[in-house]
Amino acid sequence: xxxxxxxxxxxxxxxxxxxxxxxxxxxxxxxxxxxxxxxxxxxxxxxxxxxxxxxxxxxxxxxxxxxxxxxxxxxxxxxxxxxxxxxxxxxxxxxxxxxxxxxxxxxxxxxxxxxxxxxxxxxxxxxxxxxxxxxxxxxxxxxxxxxxxxxxxxxxxxxxxxxxxxxxxxxxxxxxxxxxxxxxxxxxxxxxxxxxxxxxxxxxxxxxxxxxxxxxxxxxxxxxxxxxxxxxxxxxxxxxxxxxxxxxxxxxxxxxxxxxxxxxxxxxxxxxxxxxxxxxxxxxxxxxxxxxxxxxxxxxxxxxxxxxxxxxxxxxxxxxxxxxxxxxxxxxxxxxxxxxxxxxxxxxxxxxxxxxxxxxxxxxxxxxxxxxxxxxxxxxxxxxxxxxxxxxxxxxxxxxxxxxxxxxxxxxxxxxxxxxxxxxxxxxxxxxxxxxxxxxxxxxxxxxxxxxxxxxxxxxxxxxxxxxxxxxxxxxxxxxxxxxxxxxxxxxxxxxxxxxxxxxxxxxxxxxxxxxxxxxxxxxxxxxxxxxxxxxxxxxxxxxxxxxxxxxxxxxxxxxxxxxxxxxxxxxxxxxxxxxxxxxxxxxxxxxxxxxxxxxxx
Numbered sequence: 298x299x300x301x302x303x304x305x306x307x308x309x310x311x312x313x314x315x316x317x318x319x320x321x322x323x324x325x326x327x328x329x330x331x332x333x334x335x336x337x338x339x340x341x342x343x344x345x346x347x348x349x350x351x352x353x354x355x356x357x358x359x360x361x362x363x364x365x366x367x368x369x370x371x372x373x374x375x376x377x378x379x380x381x382x383x384x385x386x387x388x389x390x391x392x393x394x395x396x397x398x399x400x401x402x403x404x405x406x407x408x409x410x411x412x413x414x415x416x417x418x419x420x421x422x423x424x425x426x427x428x429x430x431x432x433x434x435x436x437x438x439x440x441x442x443x444x445x446x447x448x449x450x451x452x453x454x455x456x457x458x459x460x461x462x463x464x465x466x467x468x469x470x471x472x473x474x475x476x477x478x479x480x481x482x483x484x485x486x487x488x489x490x491x492x493x494x495x496x497x498x499x500x501x502x503x504x505x506x507x508x509x510x511x512x513x514x515x516x517x518x519x520x521x522x523x524x525x526x527x528x529x530x531x532x533x534x535x536x537x538x539x540x541x542x543x544x545x546x547x548x549x550x551x552x553x554x555x556x557x558x559x560x561x562x563x564x565x566x567x568x569x570x571x572x573x574x575x576x577x578x579x580x581x582x583x584x585x586x587x588x589x590x591x592x593x594x595x596x597x598x599x600x601x602x603x604x605x606x607x608x609x610x611x612x613x614x615x616x617x618x619x620x621x622x623x624x625x626x627x628x629x630x631x632x633x634x635x636x637x638x639x640x641x642x643x644x645x646x647x648x649x650x651x652x653x654x655x656x657x658x659x660x661x662x663x664x665x666x667x668x669x670x671x672x673x674x675x676x677x678x679x680x681x682x683x684x685x686x687x688x689x690x691x692x693x694x695x696x697x698x699x700x701x702x703x704x705x706x707x708x709x710x711x712x713x714x715x716x717x718x719x720x721x722x723x724x725x726x727x728x729x730x731x732x733x734x735x736x737x738x739x740x741x742x743x744x745x746x747x748x749x750x751x752x753x754x755x756x757x758x759x760x761x762x763x764x765x766x767x768x769x770x771x772x773x774x775x776x777x778x779x780x781x782x783x784x785x786x787x788x789x790x791x792x793x794x795x796x797x798x799x800x801x802x803x804x805x806x807x808x809x810x811x812x813x814x815x816x817x818x819x820x821x822x823x824x825x826x827x828x829x830x831x832x833x834x835x836x837x838x839x840x841x842x843x844x845x846x847x848x849x850x851x852x853x854x855x856x857x858x859x860x861x862x863x864x865x866x867x868x869x870x871x872x873x874x875x876x877x878x879x880x881x882x883x884x885x886x887x888x889x890x891x892x893x894x895x896x897x898x899x
Contacts, residue, residue, distance in 0.1 A: 318372065319357040326350030338386075345382055349375055369407050373416060376400040377423070384427055389450060397423070401458055405465045417458040424451055493563040495541055496548030504562035504570055508620050511572065517616055518574035519581045520623050522631040523609035523642075528567040531601065539598075543605065546596055554591040559584075568631070578613075585611075608634045612645035629653050656712075662698050663712050670725045672696060674733060675896035678741060679748075679867060679889045682881045689746035689780065690737060691889065692730040693896045694722075714752065723755035727765060731772035736899045748780040748810060753787035757794045762801045769807075776806035780831065784812050788827060799828040810867070814855065824862055832859045834885070836870025842879050849879075856884045 330346035356363055356371060380396030397420050404416035428447045488494075491503035499507070511518070525531075525543060532540040548563060551571070555561045560572035573584050596605070610630030614623040626645040633653075634643040643649065666672055672694045681688040696704040713722045730749050738745055755761060769776050781802065787795055799809050810831035824832070834855060841848040852868075859866045868880045871890030880888060 316357075316360050319353045319360065319368070322372075323350045323353035323357060326353060341386070342382070345379060349379065369403075373400050373403050373407070376403070377420070381423060381427070389446065394450065394454065397454070398457060401461060405461055410466055414462065417462060420458065421451075421455060424454055493548075496545055496563050498548050498552065498561055498563045498569075501562060501564035501570075504560060504564060504572075505624065507560050508572060508624065511574070511614075511620060516574050516614075517576045518572060518614055519611050520614055520627045521571040521573065521585070521609060521611045522564070522568060522627045523571075523607050524568040524631065524635065526606040526608045526635065527604070531604070535601075539601075542598060543601060546598060547592070547605075550592045550595050551588055553595070554588050570627070581611075607641065609642035610634050610645065611642065626650070658701060659704065659708065659712055660716065662696065662701055662704070663709050663716065663718075666696055666698075666709075667713075667718055667721055667725070670729075672722075672725060672729065673898060674726070674729050675898050676733075676737065676741075676747075677889060677896040678894045679887045680893050681887055682885055687741045687745060688887055689748060690741060691748040691782070691896075692726065692733075692750070694726050695896075710752075714754070719752040719755045720758050723751055724764060726750075727768055728772075731768050731774050733899060734772060734774045734778070740899060746778050746780055746808075747774075748782050750782045750812065753783065753790070756781075756783060756787055756798060757791050762798055765802065765807070766805055777808075780808045780810050782810045782812040782833070785814070792826075796826075796828060803828060803830070824858060824864070829864065831865040831867060833867045833869050833889075836890075839868050839870045839876060839880070839890075840872070843875055852880075853883050860884065 326346045326349040330343045330350065333342045333346060334340065352371065352375070356368060360368075376396040377400045380393040380400065382393075383391040383396060384393030401413075401417055401420055404413040407413075408416065428451070432444070491499055491506075493500050508520075525547065528540055528543065531543060544563070544567065547569070548561075551569065552561055555571075558574050560570075562570045564570045571588070573581055575581050575584070608631065610627050610633070612623055612626045612630060614620065630643045630645040630649060633649065634641070637643070673696075675693045675695050676690040677693060678687040679689045679691065680686070694706060694710075696709050698704060710722075713719055727749060730747060734747060737747060751761075765779075765781075766776070768774075769779060803809060808830040809828065810833055811827065811829050812833045813835040814832045832855065834852060838848055838852055842852060843849070856866050865886045866884070867887040867889060868876075868885045869889045871877050871880065871888050871892045873892060876890075877888055877892055
């Protein structure tokens with residue numbers, strides 16, 4: 298099949314050459330006719346050459362109507378005919394043998410192996426036929442004088458044809474092998490470049506390339522992206538090979554349901570994408586149901602058949618839309634779906650678009666504040682239940698942007714975590730707070746302690762202790778006046794590192810507070826393991842005190858247990874006198890909340 302393709306390719310390439318060969322051949326034929334006219338050669342060849350010139354001229358004029366095959370037949374036949382005529386007139390002293398050789402050269406170059414051999418065989422038959430004609434018709438020509446010359450010339454001609462075919466087709470075979478090898482390499486490269494090796498589906502690059510054709514054709518449709526949400530868990534429990542089997546089965550099932558006009562791609566490790574062309578939602582939802590039903594009925598890993606969890610997003614693409622923008626929206630919606638608990642699929646609508654635009658503006662704003670270290674710090678005092686006086690303050694970072702206004706700390710801190718900038722942010726806040734220390738004690742009293750919230754990732758980062766201790770020294774702040782507040786999340790990962798850092802800081806006089814106590818996991822268990830000085834009862838519990846007997850019992854338990862471990866107890870989020878009285882009665886050491894003070898700048 299490849300040789301046939303090669304022959305077709307050769308024909309296609311040389312067809313353009315023939316359009317210039319024919320007029321040139323016509324000119325040469327006419328020039329030959331003129332030269333023969335003024336030579337001793339028979340005037341018959343003036344006629345012969347003139348006829349050849351006319352044939353070539355006609356073919357040149359109607360070249361678009363003449364097939365390449367006919368052009369080749371004419372080009373090969375003319376030298377044979379002229380060779381025979383020349384031989385009849387002049388024998389071996391003529392150009393006849395040379396013309397036959399030329400026709401065989403063209404046959405080998407232009408025809409298939411079988412056809413060129415046929416021309417060679419036909420040329421030998423002509424040679425033998427000429428010998429018989431001269432031998433038995435008694436024509437008086439020079440060649441008739443020596444029959445042995447016929448035999449020698451025949452052997453030379455036969456050897457010429459044999460060598461010509463052997464050499465040319467050996468070279469041609471070598472070229473074919475190299476072309477075939479190159480073709481296989483190109484196919485393999487294309488497979489690696491455009492196809493996923495595990496599933497056989499097109500990859501993201503090819504998928505986007507195909508979507509460009511959708512844009513060119515102004516098609517409407519829906520772009521769906523989905524991922525195997527719990528593939529990591531499957532890999533951990535059953536091994537990576539099982540995870541690969543899952544991906545392969547998903548691809549096989551979805552590809553089996555896919556219609557020719559739809560596109561299916563594995564765009565990353567556990568993510569797939571489907572393009573469904575249509576102009577109505579009803580048909581789209583039917584197709585989605587078909588895919589789900591096919592998967593449910595044909596997924597053939599029994600022990601995992603009910604354990605595969607998908608997160609999906611979809612966005613509608615209209616003719617006026619940009620396909621790149623549609624793809625970006627589907628990607629954003631999938632990212633949003635993956636972080637939302639209990640949500641299986643997300644449709645990209647105007648509301649989601651507004652949310653993403655806000656998130657993008659928030660990210661830009663946070664980046665600006667990080668670059669310029671322009672966060673402001675507000676301080677909320679803590680009141681001692683024993684003296685009724687301010688015993689400390691908690692430093693709280695704030696953003697009040699010209700465009701976005703007052704941004705919730707929860708919102709911008711979460712963004713900082715997403716950006717993996719918690720360390721830089723923490724360093725900025727520590728430096729600002731320590732720089733404010735002497736303003737703080739001027740305003741609230743010399744015995745005032747300062748609490749600084751530190752993210753878990755910053756706390757266990759390389760060099761945190763060193764930075765903090767060098768900073769207190771730099772700003773001449775007593776270590777005993779600094780309290781580092783951590784949430785219970787700090788104890789979930791790298792527990793040994795947490796204990797190490799806590800030990801280093803407490804050895805230098807810095808105190809550790811466990812913030813939002815009671816809102817995490819196994820809170821009471823942490824009291825016996827973490828090296829801390831203070832516990833802060835979460836606002837969610839404080840707000841229910843006096844109204845919920847179970848909450849009252851829990852807070853009493855926390856306070857009593859903390860006292861047994863020698864820990865101070867701070868209740869945060871206190872907003873009413875009843876809450877304050879109850880907490881004071883239970884035995885809290887300090888109170889923090891709007892009942893006394895709101896956070897304020899210095």
